[in-house]
Amino acid sequence: MLIVFGILVILASVILGLIVLVQNPKGGGLSGSLGGFGNQLMGVKQTTDVLEKGTWVFAAIVGILCIISPVFIPQNAGASSKNDDLINKAPASLPQQQNAAPLPGAAKSVTDTIK
Numbered sequence: 001m002l003i004v005f006g007i008l009v010i011l012a013s014v015i016l017g018l019i020v021l022v023q024n025p026k027g028g029g030l031s032g033s034l035g036g037f038g039n040q041l042m043g044v045k046q047t048t049d050v051l052e053k054g055t056w057v058f059a060a061i062v063g064i065l066c067i068i069s070p071v072f073i074p075q076n077a078g079a080s081s082k083n084d085d086l087i088n089k090a091p092a093s094l095p096q097q098q099n100a101a102p103l104p105g106a107a108k109s110v111t112d113t114i115k
Helices: 002-022 029-033 037-041 044-072 082-089 110-114
Strands: none
Touching: 002 044
C-alpha cells in the first residue's frame, strides 16, 4: 500500500510542478504562452482561476497523502526480518589477518626506504 501512496505522491507532485511552471507570476501564464488559444477556450480570467485552483487542489492532495501514508506502515515490519536474522547470526569477532608475502617492488616500511 505504501508503494501506491508513493506513486500517487510522485504523480501529484509532478502535476503540481507542471501547473506551477505554466503560471506566470505577472498574470500572463497559460493565456499568453499558447498564442491566444487559452483565451478562446476559457477566457483569461477562467484560465488563471483554473490554474490557481489546480495548484491548491494538488498541493492539498500531496499533503493529505503524506499525512495519511504512515497509517499503512505495518507495526511488526522490523520484528523478524531476514536482515535481523543475518545480523544476529553474524560473527562478532573480526577476521584474522593473514601474513601474506609482500608484493614485489613494494617498500616494507618508510624507515627501510630512507636507509
